[in-house]
Amino acid sequence: MATKPRLGKEAVEAKGWLKANxxxxxxxxxxxxxxxxxxxxxxxxxxxxxxxxxxxxxxxFLPLSDPHILLQAVLAGVEPHGEAIIGVIIVVVVYMLxxxxxxxxxxxPVNLVTDLSCCVRRMLxxxxxxxxxxxxxxxxxxxxxILPLITGAIVWEMFNPVSMAFRGLVFGLGxxxxxxxGIFLFDIFVSKEGWCGRLCPVGAxxxxxxxxxxxxxxxxxxxxxxxxxxxxxxCPEEQVIRPALKGKEQGIGxxxxxxxxxxxxxxxxxxxxxxxxxxxxxxxxxxNLGSAEIKTKEQTFSDAx
Amino acid sequence: xxxxxxxxxxxxxRRQFIGNMLKTACGVGLMGxxxxxxxxxxxxxxxxxxRPPGALPEEEFLGSCxxxxxxxxxxxxxxxxxxxxxxxxxxxxxxxxxxxxxxxEMCVDIPCVPACPTNALDHGLTDIxxxxxxxxxVVDQETCIAFLGLRCEVCFNICPIRGDAITLNYQxxxxxxxxxxxxxxxxxxxxTGCGLCEKACILEEAAxxxxxxxxxxxxxGKHYRLGxxxxxxxxGALVTPDAEHRxxxxxxxxxxxxxKGLIMDGTEEVPVSSNPLDTLNDGNPLDTLNxxxxxx
Numbered sequence: 001m002a003t004k005p006r007l008g009k010e011a012v013e014a015k016g017w018l019k020a021n022x023x024x025x026x027x028x029x030x031x032x033x034x035x036x037x038x039x040x041x042x043x044x045x046x047x048x049x050x051x052x053x054x055x056x057x058x059x060x061f062l063p064l065s066d067p068h069i070l071l072q073a074v075l076a077g078v079e080p081h082g083e084a085i086i087g088v089i090i091v092v093v094v095y096m097l098x099x100x101x102x103x104x105x106x107x108x109p110v111n112l113v114t115d116l117s118c119c120v121r122r123m124l125x126x127x128x129x130x131x132x133x134x135x136x137x138x139x140x141x142x143x144x145x146i147l148p149l150i151t152g153a154i155v156w157e158m159f160n161p162v163s164m165a166f167r168g169l170v171f172g173l174g175x176x177x178x179x180x181x182g183i184f185l186f187d188i189f190v191s192k193e194g195w196c197g198r199l200c201p202v203g204a205x206x207x208x209x210x211x212x213x214x215x216x217x218x219x220x221x222x223x224x225x226x227x228x229x230x231x232x233x234x235c236p237e238e239q240v241i242r243p244a245l246k247g248k249e250q251g252i253g254x255x256x257x258x259x260x261x262x263x264x265x266x267x268x269x270x271x272x273x274x275x276x277x278x279x280x281x282x283x284x285x286x287x288n289l290g291s292a293e294i295k296t297k298e299q300t301f302s303d304a305x
Numbered sequence: 306x307x308x309x310x311x312x313x314x315x316x317x318x319r320r321q322f323i324g325n326m327l328k329t330a331c332g333v334g335l336m337g338x339x340x341x342x343x344x345x346x347x348x349x350x351x352x353x354x355x356r357p358p359g360a361l362p363e364e365e366f367l368g369s370c371x372x373x374x375x376x377x378x379x380x381x382x383x384x385x386x387x388x389x390x391x392x393x394x395x396x397x398x399x400x401x402x403x404x405x406x407x408x409x410e411m412c413v414d415i416p417c418v419p420a421c422p423t424n425a426l427d428h429g430l431t432d433i434x435x436x437x438x439x440x441x442x443v444v445d446q447e448t449c450i451a452f453l454g455l456r457c458e459v460c461f462n463i464c465p466i467r468g469d470a471i472t473l474n475y476q477x478x479x480x481x482x483x484x485x486x487x488x489x490x491x492x493x494x495x496x497t498g499c500g501l502c503e504k505a506c507i508l509e510e511a512a513x514x515x516x517x518x519x520x521x522x523x524x525x526g527k528h529y530r531l532g533x534x535x536x537x538x539x540x541g542a543l544v545t546p547d548a549e550h551r552x553x554x555x556x557x558x559x560x561x562x563x564x565k566g567l568i569m570d571g572t573e574e575v576p577v578s579s580n581p582l583d584t585l586n587d588g589n590p591l592d593t594l595n596x597x598x599x600x601x
Contacts, residue, residue, distance in 0.1 A: 050375060052374055055423075063422070065373075066371075070423075073368070073369060080422060080424075081422050084422035135329065136332070139333035139334075140333050143333055143334070143337035147340065147341050148368065150341065151344065151368075152368045154367065154369075154371065155341055156340070157372055158398075168390075171374050171386075171387045174390040174397070175391030175392060178390075
């Protein structure tokens with residue numbers, strides 16, 4: 001493995017550096033831009049957005065609330081106010097359209113940490129990985145929803161690294177960096193994509209939210225695939241690619257339908273052959289395969305594989 | 306699960322599948338229990354942390370506050386902070402203020418309350434004087450300089466509802482024997498727990514402090530009844546009325562405890578004049594005392 005060229009090198013040669021990093025750059029702009037908007041108030045006194053990812057108010061006009069946190073609160077017995085409800089409707093509708101886990105790769109601050117872990121892991125050539133199931137996150141999601149029912153308190157939000165990290169960056173971090181460091185090291189040495197890809201209940205919630213989302217990555221030109229494996233290498237949820245990329249024989253369409261695809265677009269960037277593009281979930285119907293069974297065929301490759 | 310076919314595709318047999326499921330479920334279940342128990346332990350509020358006005362009772366508050374920090378942002382005096390992991394012992398992300406360094410200024414429009422999206426700060430609170438963030442307590446009578454006999458009254462004067470929440474009690478200074486002491490007394494029926502008094506206390510370490518109400522306030526046994534209040538409510542004694550005290554005096558003589566003293570019926574004369582000289586100058590004092598008795 002050590003002799004393998006740097007990930008994305010071929011793509012850079014084929015498409016140029018900018019095009020081979022386009023979605024990565026946009027994603028970082030999105031992540032830092034959102035954080036920047038929240039920090040503009042406390043740091044520069046320009047109050048465009050107030051609050052944090054749990055609930056925010058933009059320009060005293062647009063409320064946005066986190067559906068997972070609000071759901072926990074409701075289970076703990078809260079009756080949210082109108083603005084919080086409007087906020088949650090907006091957020092839910094948007095993520096239902098563009099893919100729930102877009103939150104993970106375009107907004108979540110922990111993604112910066114785990115992406116760095118991945119990078120370090122790759123550089124150090126660490127291959128070990130524990131048998132941590134990718135479905136563990138759904139069990140944890142269940143726990144986060146049961147605990148408020150039992151205790152009447154929003155228990156998960158005392159520990160949630162996602163909200164803690166963002167809140168910490170905007171309001172003061174305290175010792176929350178220890179948790180982030182823990183995740184960083186866990187992802188490097190214990191489990192590949194251990195946090196985002198296996199444990200995080202927030203991601204699990206958002207993946208359910210985007211179960212039927214419109215915006216998808218489509219392996220439109222899958223015939224051009226030269227099996228370089230770089231998309232698998234770079235993908236944080238590599239199991240989602242195979243059905244769409246290699247499923248032609250089984251009659252599976254080229255749309256990545258798994259709700260655990262985070263729409264990060266790294267596969268698009270890293271592919272020298274330009275196999276992948278953003279498209280809609282209905283792109284399956286337009287494929288040259290044309291057979292009726294494709295559009296109804298559910299992917300048999302479970303996320304838990 | 307539509308078992309064997311699918312399982313074969315994945316190369317996992319049913320036994321392994323169920324085993325893996327159980328392992329994950331147990332692991333996650335244990336983790337959940339751990340989180341739940343730890344959260345119980347970690348959710349006690351330190352005494353110096355005061356919740357913003359309108360905050361629900363602590364346990365309900367932890368079930369309502371989604372840690373968004375909107376109240377922090379809308380506080381015009383910037384006194385509110387969000388709890389941080391490992392640095393202030395307040396549940397991470399929940400808002401509080403510290404009276405000694407930044408007390409609540411008791412804004413009339415209470416902007417922090419409508420900012421809350423979940424009613425963790427009760428939107429029913431519209432008059433800041435009804436807020437009960439905590440309760441001020443004169444915790445140290447040994448250092449409070451009013452108790453040392455000095456004039457201070459700073460806490461009394463800074464109090465936004467002085468005269469109701471803090472009053473001054475006039476006491477005799479038994480040490481000097483000739484001076485007065487002006488003792489600050491907090492009244493829980495009016496104190497909002499804003500903490501301005503604690504901030505203003507002139508001592509190195511404040512002698513008046515605001516605590517969360519449950520720490521500051523005593524509670525009578527449920528069976529306790531205050532006789533004088535019950536009497537007032539009922540408009541009369543609820544038990545056998547007190548028997549009027551009877552003095553064992555000769556007929557025609559009465560005794561008025563709070564008024565005139567000894568009264569002889571039929572004479573307006575006071576047996577012993579208020580001016581002792583009168584009695585002394587008026588012949589035999591015994592005659593005067595016996596006057597009225599002879600008449601019978």
